[in-house]
Amino acid sequence: MRVAVHVNGRPYERDIEPRMLLVHFLRDELGLTGTHIGCDTSNCGACTVLLDGKAVKSCTLLAVQADGADILTVEGLSQDGRLHPVQEGFWEEHGLQCGFCTPGMMMLAVELLQREPDPSEEAIRHYLEGNLCRCTGYQHIVHAIRYAAQKLRETRESS
Amino acid sequence: MIPMAFEYHRAASVEEAIRLLEQYGPDAKVLAGGHSLTPLMKLRFAQPAHVIDIGRLHELRYIREEGNVIAIGALTLHRTVAESATVRQRIPVLAEAAFRIGDVQVRNMGTIGGSLAHADPAADYPAVVLALEAEIVAQGPAGRRTIRARDFFRGPFTTALQPNELIVEVRVPVPSGKTGSAYQKYPHPASGFAVVGCAAVLTVDAETCRDVRVAFTGVATQPFRDTVVEDALRGQRADEATVRAAAEKAAEGVQPLGDAFASAEYRRHMAKVYARRALLQALTRAT
The missing domain is CATH 1.10.150.120 ([2Fe-2S]-binding domain)
Structure with a gap:
């Protein structure tokens, strides 16, 4: 399944299995390991990212659900070397x-x-x-x- | 934790979702926000061969006033219900219950239709839709049908929905007269689900309880209306002493759940406590 997203303003496209979780997509497919896997049961919030501006737990979303979305992760917070x-x-x-x-x-x-x-x-x-x-x-x-x-x-x- | 492999279908319309349900039937699960289904699939308690994603059917995201009914599209987020000016003004108890579901991130993804279809016996919405005598609109190959909330929940994680039906709307009548309502919940400290949740809707007329509806979640294997408490209040004086006495009858004739966190005896006791709190709050709001 083809998934195309923007993460921190950059476009990415990958062919993935539909069962891949968004957090694994970010970490393993895109190499953005700033988003952490904590409890892996939607309790702890360590994997929180913004999906079209909304805070979501990326361990409880399939990457295919995010197809077409704008995602912001912790790597996208600082601008021009200056902290957010x-x-x-x-x-x-x-x-x-x-x-x-x-x-x-x-x-x-x-x-x-x-x-x-x-x-x-x-x-x-x-x-x-x-x-x-x-x-x-x-x-x-x-x-x-x-x-x-x-x-x-x-x-x-x-x- | 990674779900078992499945075939993914993204429905472009309600009709297409129903066609897919017809085709794959019991081997398929519907994915709305995914905040009930995905955790189950990760634990492999659910291993559907086909997942039908209805998350992009934006036509199912709405809150409309239709006279004395608030119609809520099945894909409406918990957050939207909690923050809706219409719901807060006309059916505040529904907004309060929505606000108590999960946490910010869960409310940003979870949907009212998904929660009801999942029918977790400790979820918040079921108690509230029972107490408000809401109706659930399901669509199948033959068209739409309306199911009363009290006929909808059939057991733990079991509803009156057919395998080829989809919830499309929830219709909530706006309580009339001098009515107060409240939802009081004792959340499990880790999961946030209701150990005991009680929704009360109380209509007062000439200092008498003209109509009263009490429903529980979390207490037993399925959410239920507590008719014993209701009968003890209907037609009686609308005062604190009467409410306190009626609440003592909570969960009579019901076998409460017992687990590592809360024994059956403890849940029964808490049912009385939360019935009292919900009813007293409803009484204050009605008068």
Whole structure:
């Protein structure tokens, strides 16, 4: 089955088995290993990517379902060598320890900030219900997203 | 985990999906958002030889007001139902239940028709469509037919759908009069599915419970209307004491499920607690 997608703005086309999961397509076919496989049961959110702007768990999607879609993965966040404000937030606020959950956390944060530019701490915590972190206790992740929200608002105001 | 190999069919229309279902029948599974089916296929609990993808039938994504009925296309996402101004305003309990399904990512993919067709005995929508007396519209080779929610669920993961039928719409009547409704759920801490979920719809007239509907999910092998609680309330005074007494009758005559997380006895107790919470909230909203 022929699948054609855009990932991080670049077009890709591959012949794959229909049973291939999107996360395997990204990692094994396209070599984009920034998207992690965590629980592999749609619980942990490590494999979160944006599919046509929506956060989805790529371990629970067949790649054929994404045929024709625009996909954004963690590799597509930085622009011209500059970190995305969400990445910068995780850096500045120590939003990670081991880093395994981080790509999924960041992709979900990108979706959240697209919809809600100034989410409250409570709103952030609620939004993160489908993403598990076993290191940080979430506190620093919430701070990182608050940082990113502020940064994005400043960028928008100054432009 | 990787599903067993299957032949993939992408339906370009409802009619084509039904033709494919007719052709492959029991060897085929319908893929909508895939958030019930794909996990089962990955665990190989489901090994369909044919998968019919209806995910691109955008004509099945809509929420329409048709007089006193809200018609919801089968492919409408949980997120869309949860955020719909129409649903929130006219049937808030349905939006609340949709918001309690899974997490953000699951609600971005999962569909109302998919959830109902899958009929997980711990899913959220079944309790709510039972309490709202919704209708499920199925389309097959002979055309469309309407199935009442209470006739739809036949057992765990079992519905009244024929192998060649597809859910195309869910029709939810807007409660009339001074009606309050609520969905209260005790989610399993890991899976988010309902250990106990209770939907209550209560209509109050002259301080009397004129109509009451209570439905459970998660408690037994299939979602059910709790007519014992309903009978204990109908025609009675609409006050807190009456509601508390009626809720004590929850799940009477029902054999609750027992598993490693919650014993049957515990589920029965929680059914009473969640019936009380849902009914009290419905009562507050009705008055």
